[in-house]
Amino acid sequence: MKSLRSVISQSALLLMGGLLLVFSVLIYVGGDALLHRFIDGRLLGLAETLATIVERHPDIIENSGDDHTLAAEVTRNENQRHELHEVTHSLMVFSPDGRVVWKGPEAVAQHPAPDETVFERARRGITVFETVESADGKPIRHLFLPIPRQGQVRYVLHAEASMLLYQETLKGFVILLILGSGAVLLIAWIGSGWLAKKVLTPIEVLSTGAETMSEADLGKRLTLDSPYQEFHRLTQAFNSVMDRFQRSGESQLTFCDLAAHEMQTPLTILQGNLEVALLKARTSEEYREALINNLEQVGQLITLTRSLLTLAKFTSGKPPVHLVPLALEPMIQDMVDELTLLADDRKITLSFESQTVPAVLGDTQWLKLALINLLDNALHYTPSGGAVTVRLQAVGEEVVVSVEDTGHGIEPEHLPHLFERFYRTDWARAKDSGGTGLGLPIVKEIAEAHGGSISVTSQVNKGSIFTLCVPAPTHQTVSV
């Protein structure tokens, strides 16, 4: 597998190198063009000025006046005169057939002599630029400018300028570009290495930390000394996954422990009953009694198993709910009607207050189970003469079913644990009151599988209110 560190360095170098190359080529080509334009422009400007003079005063050439005269004639200010002087003293004027008709004091015959093609083109009125190496190897820029008279090329003016400065400048450019690029690449290489280290060191620390965590050491957490929030997020995310992992591992252990414990009692009774029954020969009536005694224990085991299976269904992957638009009002009404018998028996007033509510998206069977658990719970904990009130109302995008009792209430310290599996507020009385301790956890799973929630508020000696919220998409309407 590739190392991220070398990939980062290589990428940085390649990117930088590529950019520098493109940049250098652009600078070189652009600089070359600019310098040429500058030199040619200057040559042409001067030559054209001179050409105008020659055109106006052909006698200057024809009379072979010296260059001073020419320069003086041309210029009106000192600066320009000085500049012109440099050019004009190497100035030559040719006839269209290439014969020298006039030359400045310092003008030397060009080596090699200008090509005939140059004059041919000049005769056709074309301005010709060419770079030719002089005898001492210096590049010289030559300009041949045709001077027309009466529609014909009369003279060809020749001016020249040294390209030495240009060449040296370009050379300097290249050297600067090479040196500069080298420096930049070096910085890029060092910088990318530094950056890679900065990025990768915390990752390596985290990897090492995670590797050293063993299954037996789930309590360990990663610590990272880094000022960057990204790494803190990573560390926190990892640690919170570990937290959840540890919690679920622990709760799994606790859960198995508690489940086994719940089974122990009925199993012990079953085994005892059977062993005692088999101790000696008995009458069939005695056997019958012994067997009947076992039925209740088996019933408890079955109920427990069913509840455990229900929980397992909700906690392993996709919850087994099939959601359809559902009217809660008739469902609750039926349930309340059924339970009125039980409530009457216990001298409890069971009432149902309902608003018009939208249909919820729910699973009939599971919501029924959730509601019957809540109602059963409320009826169980409400003493004779008390009241259990079921309310159905729409709150925002949810339908809320609350079950309020006038029971003994729940102490605040129990409230956060009420929906935990096998949690009991009164362990000593758990045996008498029945129940697997899985009723409320199942209600919670059902509520959450519906995208809803279950909550409880309670006041000791006043009673409790369990509130089940189920989402009701607003576009659904009750259709009963």
Next chain:
Amino acid sequence: MPVDRKVGTTEAMRILLVEDDLNLAQFIRKGLKEEQYAVDFAADGQQGLELALLNPYDLLILDIMLPKLDGLTICRRVRAKGNATPVLLLTARNTVEDKVSGFDTGADQFLTKPFAFAELLARVRALLRRGGPQQLVHLKAADLELDPASHRVWRAGQEITLTNKEYALLEFLLRNKNRVLTRTAIIEHVWDISYDPMTNIVDAHIKALRAKVDRDFSPPLIATVRGAGYMLEESEAIA
């Protein structure tokens, strides 16, 4: 493989049981035979399918997880032959997905293990009822009479009005006359929901039922079986 046949009575309903757990199979066979059903038995799917296609049965009881061929496949193949015999599937997995795929294959009923024998019998009767009218005969215990067709109940010739739950409870008790029914079994059958009541909801309904059926009559028929549940007792039947 043993093939049990209820000998004698030609009217005996013939049931095929395909179940690989021999202990479970034994108690189902025993229980069903005591209810006068003829039971054939196969311990694997292959043999089960062969028997199902060979003999005319009134009901197939299939375990879902079986060696060689699973219960759903047997069900599908039997249906593919145009055979409409009612099918009761036994499953250890009480999942909706199972139910959906089971009904897709043409199964008629499901029963999740563990189940009360009374519940199995109730399902068997419900499925066989579709095959003929004999299940709609009046149920009787002493001078108590119940008509499953009209849902009417009489005691000593006097009609008694019951709520739906009371009626369902009484029918369940009557169909399991002289058999102990646990509260768990009653909840699952009568309420059709598996939950663990903290309250004495079953007792409250029994109490209400007794007030209508037993209080003004003699002898009392609904007996409390201490530590177990309830039983509808027809005294002369107890041997």
